Amino acid sequence: MTIKKVLVVGSGVMGAGIGQLCAQQGFDAVISDINQELANKAKSNIEKGLSRRVAKGRIAEEDKNAILFRISTAGDLSPASKADFVIESASENLEIKKNIFKELDTRVQPEVVLATNTTSLSISAMAEATTRPEKVVQMHFFNPPTIMKLVEIMPGRKTAAETLEAAEAFAKQLGKDPVVCKNEAPAGIVSRILGQMLNEATWLVASNVAEPANVDKAMKLGANHPMGPLELIDLIGLDVHRTKMETLFKELGDFRYKHPELLNKMIEEGKLGKKTGRGFYNYGDK
Numbered sequence: 001m002t003i004k005k006v007l008v009v010g011s012g013v014m015g016a017g018i019g020q021l022c023a024q025q026g027f028d029a030v031i032s033d034i035n036q037e038l039a040n041k042a043k044s045n046i047e048k049g050l051s052r053r054v055a056k057g058r059i060a061e062e063d064k065n066a067i068l069f070r071i072s073t074a075g076d077l078s079p080a081s082k083a084d085f086v087i088e089s090a091s092e093n094l095e096i097k098k099n100i101f102k103e104l105d106t107r108v109q110p111e112v113v114l115a116t117n118t119t120s121l122s123i124s125a126m127a128e129a130t131t132r133p134e135k136v137v138q139m140h141f142f143n144p145p146t147i148m149k150l151v152e153i154m155p156g157r158k159t160a161a162e163t164l165e166a167a168e169a170f171a172k173q174l175g176k177d178p179v180v181c182k183n184e185a186p187a188g189i190v191s192r193i194l195g196q197m198l199n200e201a202t203w204l205v206a207s208n209v210a211e212p213a214n215v216d217k218a219m220k221l222g223a224n225h226p227m228g229p230l231e232l233i234d235l236i237g238l239d240v241h242r243t244k245m246e247t248l249f250k251e252l253g254d255f256r257y258k259h260p261e262l263l264n265k266m267i268e269e270g271k272l273g274k275k276t277g278r279g280f281y282n283y284g285d286k
């Protein structure tokens with residue numbers, strides 16, 4: 001099937017980035033959210049980012065305009081009926097995602113692949129909310145999706161081989177270098193390994209072993225990591241990180257996936273990372 005129009009559900013950090021990526025690669029992208037205002041805000045942020053790239057001479061003004069022209073926004077899932085491919089990237093909450101998949105099932109054409117960008121929730125559970133579990137697959141992008149080369153592709157229990165192939169082919173059309181997993185497991189490869197490393201960093205702070213800046217400095221200088229684990233949690237979002245660890249703990253039943261109380265406290269205080277202006281670091285007013 002030729003893909004022209006992609007519906008991205010969720011206009012947050014990842015949804016906006018995936019929508020922008022699709023448009024940059026020449027696809028028409030509809031970015032949707034629970035209301036028009038949120039989706040419009042995402043597009044206006046994309047516009048600001050592209051304008052900065054124009055100002056730095058990285059892209060031409062015409063390219064910026066062409067990318068923006070290919071992006072439309074929606075406050076509901078009505079554009080699903082015209083989509084050739086759907087990427088769900090809404091909040092990391094299984095009930096929310098199941099409801100989205102249930103509604104998508106009633107709206108999209110039968111041949112359309114329904115991909116989820118979930119970090120660690122069950123692909124099969126989302127698939128079971130539809131009447132076409134063979135069409136549901138995970139396509140896990142990395143932050144920021146316009147830059148990061150990897151897309152992890154993972155089947156649910158009933159995903160058809162051709163759906164996996166279609167997801168892999170589409171990831172390549174988006175300029176990515178995908179990895180396809182053989183079976184479903186929470187958090188795939190990178191997030192599972194990284195999640196545990198990031199968790200360990202939060203325990204070091206929670207147990208008063210070192211300040212966040214020193215934990216990050218140690219990993220940058222001692223392990224040659226380009227950014228520290230706590231900087232990375234701030235980028236991912238503390239709430240998103242916590243949800244992943246909760247899922248890993250629940251699904252794999254291993255204490256090493258447990259997160260410290262400090263994380264709950266920070267989330268309660270609204271310190272979700274860069275997106276709220278405060279996390280392990282202070283980013284000033286958002």
Ligand SMILES: NC(=O)c1ccc[n+]([C@@H]2O[C@H](COP(=O)([O-])OP(=O)(O)OC[C@H]3O[C@@H](n4cnc5c(N)ncnc54)[C@H](O)[C@@H]3O)[C@@H](O)[C@H]2O)c1
Nearest residue numbers: 010011012013014015033034089090091092118119143236
């Ligand atoms: N943040 C990361 O680094 C990262 C990386 C890879 C994958 N992910 C995954 O991507 C997904 C989105 O994460 P994010 O960081 O962009 O979150 P986010 O909180 O920035 O954005 C989530 C968006 O989903 C919207 N949303 C909630 N319910 C919705 C609904 N019913 N319909 C449409 N939109 C709805 C919210 O309004 C919000 O705008 C999650 O599943 C997350 O696990 C995140």
